[in-house]
Amino acid sequence: MSVCSARQKKLVVVVGLWRALTFLLGVVRLLQAVPLLDNDSSSLSHIVTEMDMVSSSAMMRLDSVLPLDGNHTLMLEPNSTLPQVHDPTVLSHSKRVCKCWNSTDEFLEEVHCRCEGSSIMRVPQKLTTMHKLTLEKVGIKRLRENALSVYANELQDLFFISLKDFHHIEARAFAKLRNLRTLYIAHAPKLQFLESNVFEGISTKLKTLRIIHCGLLAVPDMRMLSVHIILHMVDLDGNQIQEIHERAIQIKTDELILDNNALTDIHGAAFFGSQVAKLSLKLNFKLKHIHPSAFVGMRNIRELDLSGTALEAMPTEGLSELEVLRIQNTHSLKTIPSVYNFKNLQTAYLTHSFHCCAFQYPARHDPDGHEQALRRFHEVQKKCIAKGYSTPNVKQQDGPAAAGSGADPDASLAKSELGESYFQPITGLPMGSILQEDVSDLGTLVDGSDLRKPYAHVVKCYPMPDALNPCEDVMGSHWLRGSVWVVVLLAVFGNVAVLVVLFSNRTDLTVPKFLICHLAFADLCMGLYLLLIASIDAHSMGEYFNFAFDWQYGFGCKVAGFLTVFASHLSIFTLTIVTLERWFAITHAIYLNKRIKLSAATYIMIAGWIYSAVMAAFPLFGISNYSSTSICLPMEARDTWDIAYLLTVLGINGLAFIIIVICYAQIYFSLGKETRQAARSTHSGEMTVAKKMALLVFTNFACWAPIAFFGLTAIAGYPLIDVTKSKILLVFFYPLNSCANPYLYAILTMQYRKDFFTLLSNYGLCTQRAQQYK
DSSP, X not given: OXXXXXXXXXXXXXXXXXXXXXXXXXXXXXXXXXXXXXXXXXXXXXXXXXXXXXXXGGGSOGGGGSOOBTTBOOBOOTTOSSOBOOOTTOOOOSSSEEEEEEOSOTTOOOEEEEEEOTTOOSOOSOOOSOSEEEEESOXXXXXXXXXXXXXXXXXXXXXEEOOTTOOEEOTXXXXXXXXXXXEEEESOTTOOOOOTTTTTTOOTTOOEEEEESSOOOSOOOOGGGTTTOOBSEEEOTTOOOOEEOTTOOOOEEEEEEOOSSOOOEEOTTTTTTOEEEEEEOTTOTTXXXXXXXXXXXXXSOOEEEOTXXXXXXXXXXXXXXXOEEEOTTXXXXXXXXXXXXXXXXXEEEOSOHHHHHHHHOHHHHOHHHHHHHHXXXXXXXXXXXXXXXOOTTOOOOOOSOXXXXXXXHHHHHHHHHHXXXXXXXXXXXXXXXXXXXXXXXXXXXXXXXXXXXXXXXOOEEESOOOSSSOSSOSSOSHHHHHHHHHHHHHHHHHHHHHHHHHHHTGGGOOHHHHHHHHHHHHHHHHHHHHHHHHHHHHHSTTOGGGTHHHHHTSHHHHHHHHHHHHHHHHHHHHHHHHHHHHHHHHHTTTOGGGSOOHHHHHHHHHHHHHHHHHHHHGGGGTSSOGGGSTTOOOOOOOSHHHHHHHHHHHHHHHHHHHHHHHHHHHHHHHTHHHHHHHHHHHOOHHHHHHHHHHHHHHHHHHHHHHHHHHHHHHHTTOOSSOHHHHHHHHHHTTTHHHHHHHIIIIITSHHHHHHHHHHHHTTTSSHHHHHHTO
């Protein structure tokens, strides 16, 4: 027993010593894990809490304080009951979780650590040596100056994600991270401002700075980044930045992103001193004003994105080096700057196809700029000839190498800028002797542009002009422009004359006269539509693309489109009613009570007006579109609703045509053979009216038939003509019935002449002629 008790005592002593040693090791690790003391009163309680964590239960597993293998690392978490090793594929559901794992990339032996949990109030200090740290959904409210100093030598990528209470970063918070290359802060809505020296002392290895979807109200002061650091990306997407003040941004970066902010104004010299290859300001829907000198002083700009903004004018100063321009979905921008302002522009992605016409025809878009380019071209041409070089556009002939070892370096530079053809001798002297002359001044004359041709360089522009919007004037040609004015005069004069005469004699208003008045008004609307089209064509002749936005997307095109659709539908509807009225009058001549009464005709025409107005209003509410073409016709078929609308229009007009044809066929055959023969000899009144009405109707539908045919083929996806050719239909077929109607059924009839001279006699004119019709 004594031997056993002695052994037990020794075992107890050994266990006690081991526990004491374990406790001391735990205290040492705890002291290393506790962050630097804060200035607030919670520091002491935090230390007490950490001391309490080292309990007897934490000493029961001695292997938990040792590293397990190469892929897992020990972590002692604040407020946890014992140190734990986390598998990287399993995320604990406790309030505080940190896990670390080695990178799976065989070429990158990096350790990644990730901490998540709202109870983590400060940066953990006892994580293993790591290269990448992610803090997601933690309760950190502020980042203190020395919070990351424990990881100064190893940390390369730092991520703060979804920190709902994070609102402050102290000055020089990143100064001790010598190898920091990525700083990423996302979804921190309370982070509204950054101190001016927050980036002071930051690593020169920094390549990516992203502060996205936070609450920043102003651009951070990044002057500390501009001295020795060239970044790959600076991303401030999704913040609440409202203005960019003068010299607010001074950095060197491949890409600067300021998308999805609340920008309304960018002041002059806002980017002065910066070197930015790609600048993105897209989706700032409230950005209406950019100062003309906003981009002055910014170097190396190659790509600019202003898509999705509310800009009405685009500045060009400081953008001479621009190669790619994006201004898509910016419908407020009416005109595009001249291509002569962008000497290196290669590709442009714009909102409207007519903006691309400005780049395609620079002489018409910017006559002054084109004249200056020609003047510079001729000046260089004269200097080239004076120095014995060939003029531009002279093709280089194959020959020996020109420059010898003693050639002037300025001459070589000028040669590379101007091209070989500038230095082809025309004096017969050897090329080498010519290149030894001082031609450095020729290089300065070029001013960055290619003067081998006196016009601007070719720019790839999208969306390209298409069948609906070609690069041409509204009428497209001079003969068409003259023809449309003839049609306008005939339509307006004839229909106004009919309306004036018929309304002057309202006491003798019959159903046919009532219907003819409505038909004349519809045709007058068609004439007014052509008058608007001809007027804008005369106003914008030669440079329509400079006026295209105001016309097609303004009030004028909507009015013109409404007038023409309303007029065409009301005209077809009225002609159908006129035909039915004649059909009743002739086929049921002995039944006087079956005639259409004036009151019934009034209700019918009210329905016709409502139908015509509704059909004309659909394109105003997004079903098809009046703004798709310069002639303001609803020719766009983007979706099912557009196609259904166009098919409905053509279907109703086709049905009306069938009704009219059937009615007139019945009128003709109902008279009988003998009656028809007698009518030919005696010119019966009813038959004469029927013939005139038939001529009127078939003239109308002869004008509509080509339009219906080509419209159906276009809807089917096989357009046979483009807008350029359709303008011929617009002038010579579409409105021709509006010109012919007043003459066919009114002005050339005896009844109209009677009413006309009666009206004049009321004012003491043509009284004798009026007596002849009584």
